Amino acid sequence: METHHLAGSRTRDETHRRLPRLSHPAGDLPRSSMEGWHPLYPGHIPTSPLQKALLAAGSAVMALCDPYRHDMVAVLGETTGCLALPNLRDKMKNHPEGYRILQERPRIRLSTLDMARLQGLPDGSLGREYVRFLEDNKVSPDTRMPPKFVDDEELAYVIQRYREVHDLMHTLLGMPTNMLGEVVVKWFEAVQTGLPMCVLGAAFGPVRLSSRKLQVLATELVPWAIRSGLNASCVLNVYYEQRWEQPVESLREELGIFPPPPVRV
Amino acid sequence: VTVPGRSGVRMDCGERGSRAGPGRAEPGRGPFPAGSGRTEAIYQVFENVAKKYDVMNDSMTLGIHRVWKDILMHKMNPCPGTLLLDVAGGTGDIAFRFINYVRSVRQRQLQRKLKHHQNLSWQEIFDSYQKDQFNSLGDSQVVVCDINREMLKVGKQKAQHLGYSEGLSWVLGNAEELPFDDDKFDVYTIAFGIRNVTRIDLALQEAYRVLKPGGRFLCLEFSRVSNPLLSRLYDLYSFQVIPVLGEVIAGDWRSYQYLVESIRQFPPQEELKAMIEDAGFFKVDYENLNFGIVAIHSGFKL
Numbered sequence: 001m002e003t004h005h006l007a008g009s010r011t012r013d014e015t016h017r018r019l020p021r022l023s024h025p026a027g028d029l030p031r032s033s034m035e036g037w038h039p040l041y042p043g044h045i046p047t048s049p050l051q052k053a054l055l056a057a058g059s060a061v062m063a064l065c066d067p068y069r070h071d072m073v074a075v076l077g078e079t080t081g082c083l084a085l086p087n088l089r090d091k092m093k094n095h096p097e098g099y100r101i102l103q104e105r106p107r108i109r110l111s112t113l114d115m116a117r118l119q120g121l122p123d124g125s126l127g128r129e130y131v132r133f134l135e136d137n138k139v140s141p142d143t144r145m146p147p148k149f150v151d152d153e154e155l156a157y158v159i160q161r162y163r164e165v166h167d168l169m170h171t172l173l174g175m176p177t178n179m180l181g182e183v184v185v186k187w188f189e190a191v192q193t194g195l196p197m198c199v200l201g202a203a204f205g206p207v208r209l210s211s212r213k214l215q216v217l218a219t220e221l222v223p224w225a226i227r228s229g230l231n232a233s234c235v236l237n238v239y240y241e242q243r244w245e246q247p248v249e250s251l252r253e254e255l256g257i258f259p260p261p262p263v264r265v
Numbered sequence: 266v267t268v269p270g271r272s273g274v275r276m277d278c279g280e281r282g283s284r285a286g287p288g289r290a291e292p293g294r295g296p297f298p299a300g301s302g303r304t305e306a307i308y309q310v311f312e313n314v315a316k317k318y319d320v321m322n323d324s325m326t327l328g329i330h331r332v333w334k335d336i337l338m339h340k341m342n343p344c345p346g347t348l349l350l351d352v353a354g355g356t357g358d359i360a361f362r363f364i365n366y367v368r369s370v371r372q373r374q375l376q377r378k379l380k381h382h383q384n385l386s387w388q389e390i391f392d393s394y395q396k397d398q399f400n401s402l403g404d405s406q407v408v409v410c411d412i413n414r415e416m417l418k419v420g421k422q423k424a425q426h427l428g429y430s431e432g433l434s435w436v437l438g439n440a441e442e443l444p445f446d447d448d449k450f451d452v453y454t455i456a457f458g459i460r461n462v463t464r465i466d467l468a469l470q471e472a473y474r475v476l477k478p479g480g481r482f483l484c485l486e487f488s489r490v491s492n493p494l495l496s497r498l499y500d501l502y503s504f505q506v507i508p509v510l511g512e513v514i515a516g517d518w519r520s521y522q523y524l525v526e527s528i529r530q531f532p533p534q535e536e537l538k539a540m541i542e543d544a545g546f547f548k549v550d551y552e553n554l555n556f557g558i559v560a561i562h563s564g565f566k567l
Binding site for chain 2 (some may be wrong): 045048049050054056059061062069071072075091148
């Protein structure tokens with residue numbers, strides 16, 4: 001990666017010449033002053049290694065201090081995923097279904113989902129249960145942050161896919177979106193993806209839980225999540241959009257996710 | 266007060282980027298090109314950052330911006346009865362300092378007056394208290410003018426929260442086309458705002474117009490660091506740390522990236538001094554703070 005050069009030694013005229021000009025009529029934001037670094041995808045912000053390190057540290061602290069800052073969790077994932085993301089991408093490339101996903105780049109968004117059709121599917125099917133999950137927890141697939149700090153366009157898609165598939169993880173694992181449910185899903189994802197953000201989330205998430213919940217977490221839920229995560233094939237290699245009719249049980253079996261323990265979460 | 270169309274938005278140490286529309290072909294400075302698009306873009310910037318403005322200022326400058334503003338006030342050294350126009354004064358930092366300053370000067374005035382009246386009867390002393398009690402500011406007034414509604418809103422809330430009420434007015438207005446009559450104000454300040462004005466020359470002309478003869482123009486703004494070593498450190502901090510702070514604290518990288526770039530684009534001390542002189546001001550001078558990271562420019566309408 002080219003290290004950016006600082007403005008200090010340049011004359012003012014040089015600075016003026018080199019600063020980015022807004023040319024796009026729709027009005028892009030001013031680009032980073034990283035000379036020679038161009039955005040690789042819409043929303044991409046090129047960053048230097050120092051900036052990534054600062055971002056990682058800052059976002060980790062902020063995510064802990066203010067759990068409502070989901071954008072900080074996202075930033076943490078992007079800035080620390082430099083090893084795990086290529087790994088995931090390679091897993092996808094070497095799997096027929098995963099490879100197709102990388103080629104076709106499907107997105108899970110309200111605009112692309114046929115909600116009416118999914119609601120009409122039989123109970124127990126992936127589509128029906130997914131919609132039920134969205135409704136019960138009052139979440140929408142459109143609230144996922146687009147990636148900003150990933151410096152590779154394909155890896156940016158991989159992390160985007162991981163984010164959009166997160167709700168399906170909830171559905172497959174049968175976990176709600178409360179703190180306990182999120183932590184369980186994080187454990188599963190940590191084992192599955194190896195993303196440091198998941199590992200950190202799994203490790204630090206529980207600090208805000210009551211002792212009773214912690215007990216349930218430690219004795220039943222986490223062991224199950226880890227076992228399932230280790231046993232299951234890569235969850236990113238599933239073309240969920242083509243499997244809405246498939247029963248959740250059947251998909252779980254196919255992937256290798258064990259049935260959830262009979263615990264109220 | 267209506268807002269005549271164009272630019273002239275203030276920016277302190279915090280800003281937020283947003284969609285810029287297509288612009289007229291006007292010579293632009295800075296990352297946003299000149300034109301109607303620039304104004305809207307900058308407007309949106311402040312609309313978004315208004316709430317996190319003060320927090321960002323403190324984080325980015327490690328609280329030093331407070332010292333800079335205090336120094337500006339001391340340089341102004343206003344006496345009670347001064348009518349101040351603070352342009353791009355959004356969240357009220359300068360206005361509140363002004364009120365505190367004249368209030369304390371007024372206190373000392375009253376105390377001195379009292380000392381000279383020690384041969385008065387108790388009744389006469391008490392009567393003089395009554396008279397001055399409601400005049401703690403000595404008829405000083407500050408008008409805070411900003412183009413951005415959100416910033417003014419935050420400023421008003423702050424004023425309420427901190428207990429500032431008298432002597433304070435909030436006006437929506439554009440630095441390039443002020444909604445005030447000629448020869449009205451004793452002092453005109455613009456702190457960290459002039460950098461965001463598209464036509465600085467127009468803003469300076471307006472400043473000249475609304476000041477009374479004998480009035481003073483004061484501008485506090487980021488400027489050029491000439492020391493090469495310090496300049497490198499400053500650049501390193503600006504480009505590496507500030508956008509990160511923007512992302513982590515305000516969730517907005519772009520605005521703070523823009524901030525840093527707009528600082529580099531702004532005219533250095535001597536050039537700004539020349540522009541102020543061109544607008545008609547006399548005795549124009551500047552004072553560097555922190556080796557030129559910021560500078561206070563001053564001029565008089567004579």
